Amino acid sequence: xxIPRISRKTLGIPYAVFLICFVIIPMLIIVVYAFTDxxxxxxxxxxxxxxxxxxxxxxxxxxxxxxxxxxxxxxxIAYPVAYILARSKMKKKYVLLLLFVTPMWINFVLRVNAIRxxxxxxxxxxxxxxxxxxxxxxxxxxxxxxLPLYTTMIKIDNSLLEASADLGGxxxxxxxxxxxxxxxxxVLSGITMVFLPSMTNYVVSDMLGNSKIxxxxxxxxxxxxxxxxxxxxxxLILLVIVFATTALSGGFRSENNTRGATx
Amino acid sequence: MKIRRTAALLLSxxxxxxxxxxxxxxxxxxxxxxxxxxxxxxxxxxxxxxxxYDYEIDENAPSVLDDFCAWYEEEYGTPIRVxxxxxxxxxxxxxxxxxxxxxxxxxxxxxxxxxxxxxDMLEPFTEDFxxxxxxxxxxxxxxxSYIEGIFENNSVTITSEDGSRSEHSWSxxxxxxxxxxxxxxxxxxxxxxxxxxxxxxxxxxxxxNKVTTKDNVRDTYFVGLAILYRDELLALQERxxxxxxxxxxxxAAITELLNRTDEETxxxxxxxxxxxxxxxxxxxxxxxxNDMVTxxxxxxxxxxxxxxYAMDLAEYPESEEEEPAYFNYYVPEECANLWFDGWAMPKGxxxxxxxxxxxxxxxxxxxxxxxxxxGYTSVIAGDEVLAYVEDTYxxxxxxxxxxxxxxxxxxxxxxxxxxxxxxxxxxxxYAQYPTEEVMHRCAVMDYFADEAxxxxxxxxxxxxxxxxxxxxxxxxxxxxxxxxxxxxYVKLGAKxxxxxxxxxxxxxxxxxxxxxxxxx
Numbered sequence: 131x132x133i134p135r136i137s138r139k140t141l142g143i144p145y146a147v148f149l150i151c152f153v154i155i156p157m158l159i160i161v162v163y164a165f166t167d168x169x170x171x172x173x174x175x176x177x178x179x180x181x182x183x184x185x186x187x188x189x190x191x192x193x194x195x196x197x198x199x200x201x202x203x204x205x206x207i208a209y210p211v212a213y214i215l216a217r218s219k220m221k222k223k224y225v226l227l228l229l230f231v232t233p234m235w236i237n238f239v240l241r242v243n244a245i246r247x248x249x250x251x252x253x254x255x256x257x258x259x260x261x262x263x264x265x266x267x268x269x270x271x272x273x274x275x276x277l278p279l280y281t282t283m284i285k286i287d288n289s290l291l292e293a294s295a296d297l298g299g300x301x302x303x304x305x306x307x308x309x310x311x312x313x314x315x316x317v318l319s320g321i322t323m324v325f326l327p328s329m330t331n332y333v334v335s336d337m338l339g340n341s342k343i344x345x346x347x348x349x350x351x352x353x354x355x356x357x358x359x360x361x362x363x364x365x366l367i368l369l370v371i372v373f374a375t376t377a378l379s380g381g382f383r384s385e386n387n388t389r390g391a392t393x
Numbered sequence: 394m395k396i397r398r399t400a401a402l403l404l405s406x407x408x409x410x411x412x413x414x415x416x417x418x419x420x421x422x423x424x425x426x427x428x429x430x431x432x433x434x435x436x437x438x439x440x441x442x443x444x445x446y447d448y449e450i451d452e453n454a455p456s457v458l459d460d461f462c463a464w465y466e467e468e469y470g471t472p473i474r475v476x477x478x479x480x481x482x483x484x485x486x487x488x489x490x491x492x493x494x495x496x497x498x499x500x501x502x503x504x505x506x507x508x509x510x511x512x513d514m515l516e517p518f519t520e521d522f523x524x525x526x527x528x529x530x531x532x533x534x535x536x537x538s539y540i541e542g543i544f545e546n547n548s549v550t551i552t553s554e555d556g557s558r559s560e561h562s563w564s565x566x567x568x569x570x571x572x573x574x575x576x577x578x579x580x581x582x583x584x585x586x587x588x589x590x591x592x593x594x595x596x597x598x599x600x601x602n603k604v605t606t607k608d609n610v611r612d613t614y615f616v617g618l619a620i621l622y623r624d625e626l627l628a629l630q631e632r633x634x635x636x637x638x639x640x641x642x643x644x645a646a647i648t649e650l651l652n653r654t655d656e657e658t659x660x661x662x663x664x665x666x667x668x669x670x671x672x673x674x675x676x677x678x679x680x681x682x683n684d685m686v687t688x689x690x691x692x693x694x695x696x697x698x699x700x701x702y703a704m705d706l707a708e709y710p711e712s713e714e715e716e717p718a719y720f721n722y723y724v725p726e727e728c729a730n731l732w733f734d735g736w737a738m739p740k741g742x743x744x745x746x747x748x749x750x751x752x753x754x755x756x757x758x759x760x761x762x763x764x765x766x767x768g769y770t771s772v773i774a775g776d777e778v779l780a781y782v783e784d785t786y787x788x789x790x791x792x793x794x795x796x797x798x799x800x801x802x803x804x805x806x807x808x809x810x811x812x813x814x815x816x817x818x819x820x821x822x823y824a825q826y827p828t829e830e831v832m833h834r835c836a837v838m839d840y841f842a843d844e845a846x847x848x849x850x851x852x853x854x855x856x857x858x859x860x861x862x863x864x865x866x867x868x869x870x871x872x873x874x875x876x877x878x879x880x881x882y883v884k885l886g887a888k889x890x891x892x893x894x895x896x897x898x899x900x901x902x903x904x905x906x907x908x909x910x911x912x913x
Contacts, residue, residue, distance in 0.1 A: 183854075184860070184861075184863070184866075185854060185855050185858035185859070185860060186854070186858060187861075187866055188858060188859040188860055188861035188866060189858040189859045191859075191861060191865075191866050191869050191870065192859040192861065194869065194873060195869060198873075246680075250687060250689055255689065256602055256674045256675060256689065256690075257602070259675075336608075337680070339675070340605070340674055340675020340676065340677065340680075341608045341675050341676035341677060341857075342670065342675050342676065343859075344857045344858050344859060348857070349854070349857075349858070352853070352854070352857065355482060355484035355485070355488075356484060356846070356850045357847075357850065358488075374877075378877055378880050378881065379880075
């Protein structure tokens with residue numbers, strides 16, 4: 131009896147089909163829409179309009195700033211946490227890690243609603259819209275930063291740290307010259323996982339900024355109600371930014387297999 | 394009409410369940426299929442919250458759709474199945490129709506009906522739908538003559554595919570479902586009605602950060618127009634009161650003002666709205682009610698139907714620990730927007746079944762069920778509807794002394810008054826059926842086509858978007874560029890020690906030398 135041979139390539143077919151149907155074709159449609167006008171004729175009009183409108187430029191710059199702030203703060207908070215978790219000799223540290231990750235399992239809209247009530251209770255809601263937005267984003271994306279950091283840090287071999295100490299490195303030098311460089315893959319993957327979604331996560335800016343804050347994702351949503359061509363153009367520009375940041379953070383390097391795992 | 398976005402998001406996971414339930418509602422072999430596209434939560438869906446006319450609240454109450462199927466089969470002898478789906482905004486509906494989705498019956502708002510009509514996307518009603526002698530024609534026999542008049546008197550120019558243009562009244566293509574006005578809900582604990590200054594309230598610094606508006610372009614643009622033309626609107630009102638202008642001419646004049654979209658008007662409205670943005674608490678679609686209850690805001694722009702819903706919820710809190718709150722409804726003195734949602738049949742619809750469905754919804758007892766479930770006001774004015782309104786808002790026995798007479802004859806027919814409590818004159822009853830005097834200053838808002846539409850959407854972008862000074866944009870862009878270049882530099886010089894520390898005293902850095910090639 132012959133067993134039908136299944137090559138490795140055949141195993142990839144379902145994924146390829148999925149990719150073509152749900153990623154590549156929609157993306158091509160977006161490109162087509164972005165470079166056509168209402169009568170589906172080729173035009174650069176949307177492109178020119180986007181870059182000649184101060185409001186649209188301001189909005190995308192603002193989104194960048196909000197995303198940068200969010201990334202900085204999540205990194206500042208998540209790094210020590212991940213370090214402590216990974217280095218601690220506690221037997222039950224998985225429980226601790228779980229505590230940081232569980233919020234991810236609760237519906238996102240519910241969590242933002244909870245933060246909204248909390249801010250209302252403190253009295254900040256409606257007063258500090260930008261702060262609230264960044265706060266909500268930091269809260270929302272924190273687990274996405276902690277996890278990759280934790281998984282890279284836990285892989286750092288203890289003997290490397292011991293070697294550094296043996297060679298005369300004090301704890302600070304050991305940290306800056308051993309731990310930090312070795313955890314860079316985790317940092318990079320954390321940054322990509324936080325920076326990109328926080329440019330478009332308009333549920334947070336709508337609910338915590340009372341819709342007075344508009345980030346670029348909200349613009350895309352609004353335009354898709356009335357003008358799909360402009361909406362597609364903004365989506366395309368955002369896509370270019372995403373590609374640029376991913377390329378910068380080294381997301382396309384093939385040998386980069388030490389990056390942190392993500393859930 | 395409107396969106397409850399959070400609810401929609403929360404429920405998105407279980408969205409399939411209700412629609413699956415709706416699908417399984419009726420069954421049978423060679424049945425007719427009726428595809429209906431309606432607003433979310435815009436029909437009595439049965440179960441808890443459903444209303445049976447004998448005042449029993451029943452968890453297993455059937456939905457209007459189920460009852461319709463049973464009624465239809467009995468009436469016409471053919472089984473029917475309803476494929477019911479919902480949308481969140483008029484634009485979603487329009488896009489779905491443009492993408493080629495087919496429905497027999499859709500429920501757009503006023504301006505979207507006009508747009509669909511103008512683009513020749515609708516099927517007209519058949520002649521026999523308007524035959525008043527047929528008692529099965531519940532719509533034409535029960536619709537309020539006031540609403541019918543609006544539908545008769547307004548028309549749209551339809552441009553058909555071959556380019557011919559013809560004028561048609563709304564009533565040929567659409568039947569009303571729910572209607573109402575726009576105004577403010579306010580909390581009388583903090584705000585006295587005398588303090589409310591028409592739509593200018595939005596700019597009043599006394600209410601800075603205490604008033605919200607809707608997060609959509611049409612309602613906000615209306616507010617801007619009303620503020621811009623306040624003096625003109627009030628002058629017209631005075632002339633109307635002095636008898637120089639009759640009611641129709643007055644209404645036509647304010648409708649013209651409130652539908653202006655020329656460049657100058659849009660530019661001036663933009664200025665007003667930007668000022669408004671800095672004064673208001675925020676733009677909202679569904680958080681307003683809750684913020685009213687918590688006292689975070691005092692005044693909330695509302696569609697009358699939502700206002701009734703909000704006032705009911707505040708008055709009868711779901712948990713007993715919560716204190717009831719009492720809000721009032723206010724229609725600004727200069728003008729308000731008259732809106733309605735209506736049923737229309739896209740091209741190719743099964744007209745017989747669709748019209749039967751509209752007629753079923755227009756039976757006064759069905760209208761009451763939907764009014765109870767949704768909280769909006771039906772266009773139907775049958776005796777049962779009046780009885781329901783009297784049951785809900787009328788005085789109870791023994792309270793007749795405090796009762797006031799409320800005139801609703803413009804809607805229910807000559808000489809109809811409701812004996813009600815005085816506070817209802819600014820609360821639910823007033824929101825559901827404003828006085829005739831209020832109706833005179835209510836204008837229907839047209840749809841904005843082509844260039845006007847683009848101008849208004851652009852205005853919305855300018856209002857919602859962020860504004861940064863040119864130097865700030867440049868500085869931030871340069872900063873981002875510097876960061877990017879730094880990252881590239883570090884990456885390309887991969888051997889560069891990122892934390893280049895000087896060697897300690899007595900040590901020196903040894904240059905790494907390439908391992909020499911050796912032959913085995």
